[in-house]
Amino acid sequence: MRHVVLLLLGAHLVSAGKHSLRYFFSAVSGINDFPEFTIVGQVDDQQFMYFDSKIMKVVPKTAWMRQSVGADYWDRETQIGIGTHQAYKNNIQVLKERFNQTTGVHTVQVMYGCEFDDQTGETNGFRQEGYDGEDFLLLDLTEMRWITPVMQGFFTVQKWNNYRYEIEAKKHYFSTVCIEWLKKYLEYGKSSLKKTVSPQVSLLQKSSSSPVVCHATGFYPKYVTISWMRNGQDHDEDVDLGELLPNEDGTFQRSSELRVTPEEWKNNKFICVVEHQGKTITANEIKTNQGDSLPIGIIVGVAVAVAVLLLIGIAVAGYKVYQKKKGFRPVNASDDGSNRSTHSFDSVYSVHSDDQLI
Incomplete structure (x- = not known):
């Protein structure tokens, strides 16, 4: 799941069943002693990387990641993290305007990633975005469109849904690139990820x-x-x-x-x-x-x-949306969008992608 796509032909996965790669972004405003922006990466629920805007670098959180990649990997990821931090500083200000907020603590939160079942070969991709603990955006890869349950998200989905090629690129990312890097990380961490520790x-x-x-x-x-x-x-x-x-x-x-x-x-x-x-x-x-x-x-x-x-705000609520999209009710296109901001809600769809900001 990086700029360079590496296909692991015949890679031996750590165990049979479903595996996942997830990233969580959190941008926070209104808390002086807390990082403005954080990234957490997880493989099969084990955190393997971390970035925040105070340390300003991406760091490994497992021995197997520290031992498997070199300094150039972390330097590249750090530069991407710094750029994403700036994008989300803008995002949170845009949403504060859309929701007519000037003070208080506010958060923009994103969860995205992919799953792979090494028994059936089935793959899934998902991305949800939240604001102040509530659902804001969902990328529906089945219908190939963005949806939102709130009026303040209508302008964003209307704009993003016009960029069909971007949605196609994201689908390709989740179905191929993300899966390839998930397999790679599973191979890196097979000795740790397959462990069983009794309570x-x-x-x-x-x-x-x-x-x-x-x-x-x-x-x-x-x-x-x-x-x-x-x-x-x-x-x-x-x-x-x-x-x-x-x-x-x-x-x-x-x-x-x-x-x-x-x-x-x-x-x-x-x-x-x-x-x-x-x-x-x-x-x-x-x-x-x-x-x-x-x-x-x-x-x-x-x-x-x-x-x-x-840090990962919608890890529970957002993932339930992914599993049960019927509860995520999009705003109708007939709504007047009177609360639209003149700004767009800029976002990088992956911390590991050099996609142009929308």
């Missing part, structure tokens, strides 16, 4: 009247199931499953809360069951009671997750 499971509680937390951490890949049993039977009442959170070492953590009174806990046998990669781990004793403080593992995970969510 550590603990039952935690702030006080006797607080919910009991089943905390699973340190696992990879990210797919995990957490459930509760009561006296040998499945129990799903008064249970809240938390979000999947990243750890700093590339593993993941997740928690499930059980709201239970001290009497219920004492008079019944509750077990937390964690399933990961065919392995089952159970816990039934509260090993940690931290009073009013949270366990340090959860504190670290939440802090990391907040930073990641701020």
Whole structure:
């Protein structure tokens, strides 16, 4: 997924199934101590590169990327990142005008990438753009057009949909170039990406009247199931499953809360069951009671997750749009577009493309 297209003929992928390459852009205004612009790249949910407007360079986030490419690669990516930063500084100002905003914290967020199933050969590409946590633009590669659910995006889609050759170029990028680089990265990181790390499971509680937390951490890949049993039977009442959170070492953590009174806990046998990669781990004793403080593992995970969510904003909401486009309702062309700005919403469709800004 770079300027030079390298086709990996006969490359051995790390494991059978679906693989993904995703990039997340975030432009932020109104926060003095936070980078104006960041880029995060992920292969199979593992972050492998990072750029922000404070350090002004693209850096590797995995040993396998650091060892697989040379300085010219990072120099080239840095120059592209710097140029993209300038484009998105403009984008966020344009959108503030369109939404009649002059103060406050605002974000422009983009997610794009591709998927490849090495069993079926099926490929998919996707790109969504968001503003202040809400959907703004979606590239529909099936209908070969941009759509928007808000009036402020109408001018952009009307303009971009006139550039048919640009949409064709993007489709080619997602179906070929992106897939080729995904395969290349999978080969680079095969020793790391195919690893399996089982979770550590603990039952935690702030006080006797607080919910009991089943905390699973340190696992990879990210797919995990957490459930509760009561006296040998499945129990799903008064249970809240938390979000999947990243750890700093590339593993993941997740928690499930059980709201239970001290009497219920004492008079019944509750077990937390964690399933990961065919392995089952159970816990039934509260090993940690931290009073009013949270366990340090959860504190670290939440802090990391907040930073990641701020960086990749639409990673959850936007990806759901990609999976369920029926919920993304475009504005009709008959709308009058009275809120249009005289500026265009400039954007680079890929940090790894030298496409001319529209």
